[in-house]
Amino acid sequence: MYKLMVVEDESWIRAGLLKYFNWEELGFTSITEAENGQDALEKARIVHPDFILTDIRMPKLDGLQLIELLRQELPDCIFVILSGYEDFTYAKTAIQLGVTAYLIKPLQYEESMKTILECTDKMKARIEERKKQEKLKKSLEESNKLNQERHIKELLEHDFSEEEWQKRCALYQLPLLNQRYLTIVFSCISQPGWDRSFWERAAEELKSLWLQGQNFFPQCHVFSYSSGMTSYFLLTAGENSDLSAYVDAVLERITAQNLPLYCGIGLEVTSYEKIRKSKQLAENAIRYRFFKEGVRIFDASKITGAKGYPFQITENQKMVLINAVEQADHRKIKQLMQQFIDEVRTNEVQATPEKLFAFVQEMIGTCVRFVHKHGIDMKEIYHSKLFSYQILDDFSTIDDLFGWLGNFMYNIGKQYKETPNDTAAMDTRIFSRIESYIVENIDQEITLNAVANLFFYNPAYLSRLFKTKLNKNYTTFISEIRINYAKECLKNPAISVSEVGPMCGYHSYKHFVKTFKKITGHTPTDYRKRLGETG
Structure with missing residues (x-):
């Protein structure tokens, strides 16, 4: 935990000092030896000891010179002088240099041990105080950083008067x-x-x-x-x-x-x-x-200030779209989406995000009118992004965007074709589809929002659906699927227990064990042992 340096030019005395006190019991896990002051200076600048026990009279650089050179570089280090010369001049100089204690050779064990203990207590107190100050400094820096970030966010998102602007800049030192x-x-x-x-x-x-x-x-x-x-x-x-x-x-x-x-x-x-x-x-x-x-x-x-190509859906395309949705014809919907993609690419030189957004909104509006006409419950459809720019911001390419829209429309068609009165069967189907998707992607992180996105459900509605229909939340639902898969994996002795966690989507072994035990009542290792006993 702590680092000690013993500086003594006589090797036999140095070896004796290392054995004289039980340094390990005192908390020192690292001990560095130095045969003179110059050797100690070079080593101290590398290892940064917490405690230096040094002789005074040594060749090249004496102990007092060593302390004078190091006290600025190692402000928290405890320096203890060890000398056979009981000279007041040495003691006076040592005190001026900030030496904590002065031990006289030959050492008296009880007296010198008492001194060493007092010095180690002081060393520990210094180190703890330094850690406390560093923690406080870090906390203040993080707090100031968070305040600055919050201020910058507000400046970029809101309008401020000049007076308010100046006041905030002064407050956050920006x-x-x-x-x-x-x-x-x-x-x-x-x-x-x-x-x-x-x-x-x-x-x-x-x-x-x-x-x-x-x-x-x-x-x-x-x-x-x-x-x-x-x-x-x-x-x-x-x-x-x-x-x-x-x-x-x-x-x-x-x-x-x-x-x-x-x-x-x-x-x-x-x-x-x-x-x-x-x-x-x-x-x-x-x-x-x-x-x-x-x-x-x-x-x-x-970026040029083009007015933008006026993308439009023709009346014929609207009829084709409605028909394809009504029939839940995935092939026709994909073909229509490809026509729109081709139209965007053909006119991309004059295209603008604003015109693309209006184009997408016209398609969505056509589908929403179909939904209302046939009494499909809109809360079941993932709609939080449909009428904002997020419909564009969630996708990398035009293919991704229109691919998502095509799936969205196909999902409306499927819901239209399903028997509206058979809600229990519909709920069973959606849970079954979600479970299949999770199993297929069992090693991935799969959030509720991601699932809602994939199956075009409002996340809040889907969350309520889990609680009302299954009497469990989404976290429990996915955990049970992962742990059931883990149980199957544990039946295979060729797969180690540590490998099972990542295979089931748990990248923290500790979290995997905790969840497994919570659901099964056993740790993965115990569960495998029980399999062997019953097999």
Whole structure:
């Protein structure tokens, strides 16, 4: 736990000191020996001992010189002088240097042991105090960081008066006044097999790269916050700072990391009132990914101000769509979606996210009218994203977007064809479909929102469905499926117990064991033993 250094030029005395006290019992797990002051100085700068027991008179560098050189570098270290020279001058100098104790050779065990114990207590108190101060400092830094992030978020999302702006900048010590401003947005579009931790790592990597860039562009400052799967960066710089060079340098490094992110760059502005507009332009720039396949970075200043191609659904297409939905004809729905994809690609040069959104809304509106006409309960359909820009923001490509829409429409058709009075049978079918999907993807993280997305259910409605129909929540439902699969895996002696957890979606062994025992009453190891006994 603690590190000791013994400095003595006489090897036999040094060896005796190591045995004279039970250092391990005193809490020292690391002991370094040094044969003179110079040797000790070099080693101490590497190992950083907590406690140094040193002779005074030694060749090359004496003990007092050693302490004088190290006391600034090792402020928490306890120094104890060991000398055969009972000289007041030495003691006086040692006290001035901050030496904790002065032991005279030959040592008297009880007296010297008492001194060593007092010194180790002081050492432990110093170390604990330092840890306490470091923890407090870290806590204050984190609190200040959170306050800054919250403030930046509010600045980018709300309008403030100049007085309020200045007050907040002073309160949070943010150098944001009289600057040039640029907002950059990074969005992570979820892919199958990804989990939340993937995005968290990517977001931290982004922050790190921007902060590293400040080392080369010290007059530029970066502030950030994350919301959902999106990170927002507010860059500021003085009048003569090369903000564009800073952005180019960092984006080059981010591109080299090959992170699967989309980046939107807003317009550089010189007024704080326009920062929000810069952020909105950056967010919208990312949506141009639907028209520029393979492109990851979109600069709002380079996007032309095209009015946008007027995508429309013809009356004939609407009739085909309604007919395909009514028949739950997946093939026809896919064909129609492919026609829309082709139309977007043919006119992508003039396409804009706003016109694409209006096009998608017209399709959804056609389906919603069908739903109301036939009395299909809308709460059963996943609708939280249907009427907002999130319908675009959840997908990487035009194929993904229209693929999702096609499945959404097919699901409406299936619900229309199912007997509306046979609700129990419908519930059984949906639970069976969800269970099949979980088993097929048993080693993946599968959240309630992901399942609701996949089967086009409102997450809140689906959650209530689990509780009212199965008398259990989704977490219990998926845990039981995973543990049942684990029980099957444990029947195979070729699979070790530690391998079973990840196979069932548990990447923490401790969590796997805890959940397994909660459901079965046994640990996985005990369960396997019982299988052997009964087999």
